[in-house]
Amino acid sequence: GLVAECGLAGAPDLVVTGVLSKSLGAQGGLVAGSSVLREHLIDTARTFIFDTGLNPAAAGAALAALRILRAQPDYPDRLRSNAIRLAERCGAATPSAAVISLIVGDPQPAVAAALACRERGVLVGCFRPPSVEPGTSRLRLTVRADLDDATLDHVGDVVLAALREVGAQIR
CATH class of the missing domain: 3.90.1150.10 (Aspartate Aminotransferase, domain 1)
Structure with missing residues (x-):
């Protein structure tokens, strides 16, 4: 994606937001970052606290799509x-x-x-x-x-x- 294209993949203190419903064909969204950021969002992000988590099928679909992208990066x-x-x-x-x-x-x-x-x-x-x-x-x-x-x-x-x-x- 854009992060890799910009040469930032694996950069420390990088925060990435994404959607799972477009290119991965699943549902929901994500915030990827450090464990400190993750813990902070779990405790304070109202959109996380007051929302229902992803259903297992959608999470599994996103994971399967990511595995395909890793296996076929083209x-x-x-x-x-x-x-x-x-x-x-x-x-x-x-x-x-x-x-x-x-x-x-x-x-x-x-x-x-x-x-x-x-x-x-x-x-x-x-x-x-x-x-x-x-x-x-x-x-x-x-x-x-x-x-x-x-x-x-x-x-x-x-x-x-x-x-x-x-x-x-x-x-």
């Missing part, structure tokens, strides 16, 4: 490459993460395009007001590191065909 680079490839295939801006937003404008064509994708075996997210601002309804594609080029190209082709079918264009 996953983040493959994920970025795959996101760029799919965005280019769809004519979208280069994404900064694994989520590609294709803004189509009105809710009706966005919903219709999402349904057309589903009918072709490709599941995409569809976000419309009130989740997003009016006029910015969108399809969201989430990329994975384990997808091959042929699959990414197929997904891009399905999405573009669905958009054409409903008369929508990416803004």
Whole structure:
């Protein structure tokens, strides 16, 4: 991650916050730091004291994902490459993460395009007001590191065909 990219992995007195629900596909968040920091947060952090701890399945999922990342450290680079490839295939801006937003404008064509994708075996997210601002309804594609080029190209082709079918264009 960013800590390693900045050359700070293992640095003393470093405090790192993170989410387990995005790249690790689990739930919750974390604060990583010294044992003194950990003890202080356990005793004083209201968001920790008055919240329910992670369920065992979510904690196990996060741990399994971390083990995969340790065993396959190229996953983040493959994920970025795959996101760029799919965005280019769809004519979208280069994404900064694994989520590609294709803004189509009105809710009706966005919903219709999402349904057309589903009918072709490709599941995409569809976000419309009130989740997003009016006029910015969108399809969201989430990329994975384990997808091959042929699959990414197929997904891009399905999405573009669905958009054409409903008369929508990416803004």
